[in-house]
Amino acid sequence: MSSTTHRLCEGRVVIVTGAGRGLGRAHALAHAAEGARVVVNDLGVGLDGTPDPDSPAAQVVEEIRAGGGDAIAHGADIATTEGAASLVHTALETYGRLDTLVNNAGFLRDRMLVNLDEDDWDAVIRVHLKGHFLPLKHAAAHWRAETKAGRPPTARIVNTSSGAGLLGSVGQSNYSAAKAGIVGLTLVAAAELARYGVQVNAIAPAARTRMTEGVFTETMTAPGTGFDTMAPENVSPLVVWLGSAASEGVTGRVFETEGGRITVMEGWRPGPTTDKQSRWSPTDAGETVRKLLAEAQPPGQVYGSG
Template sequence: MTDISVDGADRGGLCAGRVVVVTGAGRGLGRAHALAFAAEGAHVVVNDLGVTLDGSPDGTEAGPADLVVAEIRALGGSAVAHGGDIATTAGAASLVAAALDTFGRLDTLVNNAGFLRDRMLVNLDEDEWDAVIRVHLKGHFLPLKHAAAHWRAETKAGRTPVARVVNTSSGAGLLGSVGQGNYSAAKAGIIGLTLVAAAELARYGVQVNAIAPAARTRMTERTFAGTMAAPGAGAFDAMAPDNVSPLVVWLGAAASDGVTGRVFETEAGRITVMEGWRPGPTVDKGARWTPAEAGEAARELLTRAEAPGAVYGAGD
């Protein structure tokens, strides 16, 4: 459990008075983010549909969102639960409405919800592809769309917000991951969505960034089996989800002014600014190539290009 005392509203924490929505906040990274925002004085809307690792209903009587809200309130914080499906128009709209109806404003959206249905490509069914693309990519787009519509309306009314969006990509979206074609494609798409949103929404006072985290959660325990065990008492738990949340809180705060359209890889005590696609070695013939000439030119360019990072699991 996060070691916090949620009295940020009294202490004037980094996010004091801000209203923050976190999707998929019932467990893992989302829960850690919700607790960390509350510790810095934010009012938190805790969204979670309450599903198993593959997206099926978990069958529990008390939803995970309600449990996190209870944790926050027990520590003196302010939170409300939302159990809607944010990959639907109605669910995403009600998520934004929950913030506005409960707290009267919306300042930060953290898109985090997701699940896995891992298969090698030749075994990956169409419904498994669609389900993962839906919850990760569409589940980022719809809350972002509805939050942005609110912030645009605020700007047009003369109340330009200090708004923040933090999206959740993955190393799988940056490099690819064997057995996770659907997940890797969705997470790569989230990076593209982040860049477009940062450019389009800047005029409305909105900053949009993404993280590519690594931590011990339900979604990673199978992928990294045997390498993410919790350490002994008193040792630094490098894979704890709580290690990712400080950067997310800062990106979601007014203090991150001027930072937008960026992707940060974060795990343990390490933060890395990821540098995306940019022109490398190039050659211009000034006329049309023949296929053979194009191939020869491409091979020569590759001798001068930086090698790509290894796809996760490619050596297994």
């Protein structure tokens, strides 16, 4: 772990979901390196959500403790009310407080739309979207109670969306819909929870993990530097900063991050418009739309459609 001097998260308690591997593991280790005490949540399942006998959460806890940090494992299903409530309870019971929630857990069940089973749709929406909502709800209820008790927190939530949720991704309609839903959830939560001292942001990361190993199959290095641009550890510094008190005033934002690049994503905004001040006929509406589209910026390309 880094020196105890000027550590960004000194004294803070951080929950990271899906923290046994990949991005979640990197986030947990990075928070611990900056002085946070970490609740390492991982259900210990395979890439498709089926049980994995080797739950990795305890291994990450041991890594943190071996480096002089403090962490505890949590293995419940955070896409259930009971699991999400126990997650927050574990932080409060173990460390007496909660400061940051990093929602990261997820898995994939990719199919082309016409081949996608209802169960695969439900499973991905459940884990990604419901698995964000329930921990957020229970953490926010705690912070609201703290505010009403005269102890306003400096609380942070960092959600995990994806480029698939911002642009779409061929073969991932369930995943894309869930990740787009997380952006909407982030915006609403940021607006509703500001009064309780809670800031809510989202990241759309690109990194080499189990979920992306079919895309980023090899180490990708920046020319002349040897810098592995797809390492999950590259994403974590932004997550740590967003989860710290240093990010004061930053809320309701979505950041795309990959390698050494950070981009503020700008969402739906009004483009070219016209108002007839009366009802359109279908033909006139169509002609007008074509004129407006000629003035508009083209949409971003859906991943995998090129």
